[in-house]
Amino acid sequence: MSLSHDVAGDGPAVVLLHSGVCDRRMWDPQWTALAAAGYRVIRPDLRGFGLSPVADGPYSDAGDVAGLLRALGVERATLVASSYGGRVALELAASRPELVTALALLCPGVPGHVPGPELRSFAEREDALLAAGDLDGAVELNVETWLGPEGGDEARERVRTMQRRAFEVQLAAAEQFPQTRPEADLAGIAAPCLVVSGAHDVPDFREIAARLPERLRQARHVELAWAGHLPSLERPDEVTELLLDYLRVTAPPARANVSH
Template structure:
C-alpha cells in the first residue's frame, strides 16, 4: 500500500491512516516526493511516477495499491497509466489529473501564491494554502499540521539554487486496469470536484463518491471516516496478506 501525499503536504499527512492500514495487514510505504518533507529537490531531470516505480523495485514490491491525495493522485494515475501491471487498486482523494487545464478559481489561487512568494511573504503563501485547501471540518490542530508541512515544502523548494524539469510519463488513462475509488469534497475547488466526478467516464472500473463535509484534504479533516472508506475499498479490491510497515 503506497500513500502519495498532496502538493500542500508531505508524507506526514498520512499519520492518521498508515498505522490503521498496517494493522489491517498492509505493508505501508509513504514516501516524501522530491522537494517535500525530508526529500531534497531534484538534482537532475526526473519523474515522480518513475521515482515511485523505482522505490517499489528497490523494496522488492512487484505490485501495490496506491492512495493519492491531490497531486499525489496525479502521480498515482501517471504510474497506473504508464505501468498498469504494477498497480492493483487506486484510491484517489480530490485528485489532480494529467493534462489538467486549471479553471478560473485555481488560476486565481496560483496567481496569488506566486505574488506572495515573489514578495518574500512565505507566511502569507502558507496561510493562503491553508485557507484554500482545508474545509470547514478542519480544526486548529489540523490547520497547524498543514501549515507546518506547507512551510517545510516552501523552505526546501525556495532554497534550491537550480530547478530541474520534471519529465512526465505517457499518461493514457485508458491503459489503467486497476479498480479506482475517486473521492471529491463538496467544499473543494471546482477543478478537483469535476476531475473526481468524471473519472468513471475515463476509467473502466472507477466509481465516484463525494463527501458533503470535505474540502480538499479529507484524510486530515475527518481522518477516521476516510480511513474506513479506504479500508472498505481495499478489502474488496486489494485484500491484505500481512502487516508490515515501511517508512
C-alpha cells in the same frame, strides 16, 4: 535518487502519495490503522517535500515511485493518493500498469488538466506572495484554500507545518529542474479505482473527480458532503474506514494479519 520514506506492516503493499501542500506526514492519521489491518504500508516524500531534497536533474515523480517499489522488492501495490499525488498515481498506473493493483484517489489532480479561473487565481496570489517574500502569507493562503470546514486546529497546524517545509526546501534550491512526464493514456488503466471528492473543494478538483469514471474502466466516484480538498486530515477516522472498506475488497489482506 532514493526518496525518503517509511515502511510498516506486512501483507499486500499500499503506497500513500501525499498532496502538493503536504508531505508523507499527512498520512499519520491513517498509517497505524492500515498497517494494523494487514498491509505493508509505504509512504514516500516526493522530491522537494519533507525529507526528500529537490531533484539535481530532470526527473519523474512517477518514475521515482516505481524505482522505490523496485528497491523495496514490491511487485504490485495499491496506490492511495491525495491531490497532486493522485496525478502521480494515475501517471504510474498508465505507464506501468503491471505495478498497480488498485487506486484510491482523494480529490486527485489529473494529467493534462487546464486550470479553471479559481485555481488560476489561487496560483497568481500564491506567486505574488512568494515573490514579495511573504512566506507566512503564502502558507496561510494554502491553509485557507485547501482545508474545508471540518479542518480543525490540528489539521490546520499539520498543513501549515508541511507547506512551510515544502516552500523552504524548494525556495532554497539553486535550480529547479523540469519533470519528465510519462505517457498517461488513462483509458489504458484497468485497475479498479475509487475516486473521492469534497463538496467544499475548488471546482477544478470536484470536476476532475466527477469525470474520472468516464475515463477509467473500473472507477466509481463518491462525493463527501462535508469535505474540502484534504478529507484524510479533515475527518481522518471516517476516511480511514472508507479506505479500509475499499482495500478489503480490492486487495484483501491475509486473514491471519487482519486485526481491525
